[in-house]
Amino acid sequence: MTNDNIPEPQVWPTLRAKDAPALIRFLVDVFGFEETAVYGTEGTVEHAQLSWPLGGGIMLGSDRESGPWKLTPGTFGAYVVCNDPDALYARARSAGAEIIDEMTDTDYGSRGFAVRDPEGNLWSFGTYRGEPRKS
Template structure:
């Protein structure tokens, strides 16, 4: 069995009113890695941001009436990190909007949440989900 994290097979996707600014926030403040950004004029047709600890997201500029159009600012995600305290300090130090302070939860997780500049919600903690039954 390999120790490598498998390539993501589920890609959360969303749109932003100012995709360039949101990409900058997610890369510079949160710590995503900019893997690909394809532009169509002033808009982002498609962007892939990878999480250094595994997984990633896809996003682009808001296209009202488009086939995959979704209202910006309505996305939410839980991001797994083994460095929750370090990440919290970096994000808080950058002045991001903290919606739930870093705390140990009664269900055993240590986590915090933020809102990005578009209003999307992001929670961070070490919980990797329940093991699969086979």
């Protein structure tokens, strides 16, 4: 599904996973990311792109022993804007995700929660869309 109102992402947060195929399934099935591209063989993910329905997304791949792009699995953290945090919270809880910050309303106008994925990465979901850019 293409939406002309959603700008193409220009910044792609990235992470590595011990079990990238399982993490992809979790992020798609529980959080609602869209599996846009996955390249690899025999359980190893060389590159995956997961798009977020409201715009943007992440890239990830299987952990590598060495190389210039070595990242430690389980050390990633992200804030993701969502329109219905209550529904996503219920979905995450029913899937057995580890809730690390219960649903809350902030003094800056956001409603959201935080969770740890099976690899140990931290995800915060909320309605806060950031401050407007200065023109």
